[in-house]
Amino acid sequence: MDSLNTYLFIAAILFSLGLFGVITRRNGVAVLMGIELILNAANLNFIAFAKFGGMNMSGHIFALFVIIMAAAEAAVALAIIINMYNNFKTINVDDVQELRQ
Amino acid sequence: MADLAFWMIVLLTLVSAAIVVLNRNLVYSAIALLFTFFGVAGLYVFLWADFLAGVQVIIYVGGILVLIIFGIMLTNRITSVNISHTSVQKSMGGLVVLGILSVLGIMIFNTPWLQTEFVEPVQTTATIGTLLMMDYLLPFEVASLLLLAALMGAAMLSRRNE
Numbered sequence A: 001m002d003s004l005n006t007y008l009f010i011a012a013i014l015f016s017l018g019l020f021g022v023i024t025r026r027n028g029v030a031v032l033m034g035i036e037l038i039l040n041a042a043n044l045n046f047i048a049f050a051k052f053g054g055m056n057m058s059g060h061i062f063a064l065f066v067i068i069m070a071a072a073e074a075a076v077a078l079a080i081i082i083n084m085y086n087n088f089k090t091i092n093v094d095d096v097q098e099l100r101q
Numbered sequence B: 001m002a003d004l005a006f007w008m009i010v011l012l013t014l015v016s017a018a019i020v021v022l023n024r025n026l027v028y029s030a031i032a033l034l035f036t037f038f039g040v041a042g043l044y045v046f047l048w049a050d051f052l053a054g055v056q057v058i059i060y061v062g063g064i065l066v067l068i069i070f071g072i073m074l075t076n077r078i079t080s081v082n083i084s085h086t087s088v089q090k091s092m093g094g095l096v097v098l099g100i101l102s103v104l105g106i107m108i109f110n111t112p113w114l115q116t117e118f119v120e121p122v123q124t125t126a127t128i129g130t131l132l133m134m135d136y137l138l139p140f141e142v143a144s145l146l147l148l149a150a151l152m153g154a155a156m157l158s159r160r161n162e
Helices: A004-024 A028-052 A058-088 B002-022 B026-046 B050-074 B090-110 B125-134 B137-157
Strands: none
Touching (some): A004 B026, A004 B090, A028 B002, A028 B026, A028 B050
């Protein structure tokens, strides 16, 4: 249980699931959820390496910055999705192909 | 006992993550995402990152998940019961992702990772605070600017122009 490989493999599975969501979902909000899963997987890697590299706290700082970035990204992405819905009446990422109406 | 708790948390994380990407109903996906975030916070606790587990719960569950649910509500008519959506090319996507996962797995289990002796930390939060104010002061300030810019950008973008 307590080995680096276990955590790395869990993070790899989480990353793969997130990637699957990003490439197969068509709803913009669902794509965003996949991105959140990928960011969580990256954070898990940072913290696992921090622990097994002799409790190096720099890994924790990096994970903290990733969380900050995820918050900013979620706010802007949802603003864009809501704008998309107001303009095109759909948030299907395959149907929105023009930058202007 | 700790082993059992660990594997339960791993199972919770991965099963709910699978529900997030596979369920047809968006609201169910959002609820499953909640359990994924809690599971990852639990894994952080197993990795001695208690402060980050708290931050994860506060920001992801309290902030990002609420934003996502708002996004679902604002982009679907509440009267339409069918808040669902379809996925495209599931088999092809699954194949690609399985390939990537197997390559990652081979890489993880074949690399001789450089590991050092684990020393039990005396305190984690105080160390993170000191590092943020000493070694990582510039990124810390840049992050505050990024958050301000994201706040203003999101407010401007989501405003309806007359």
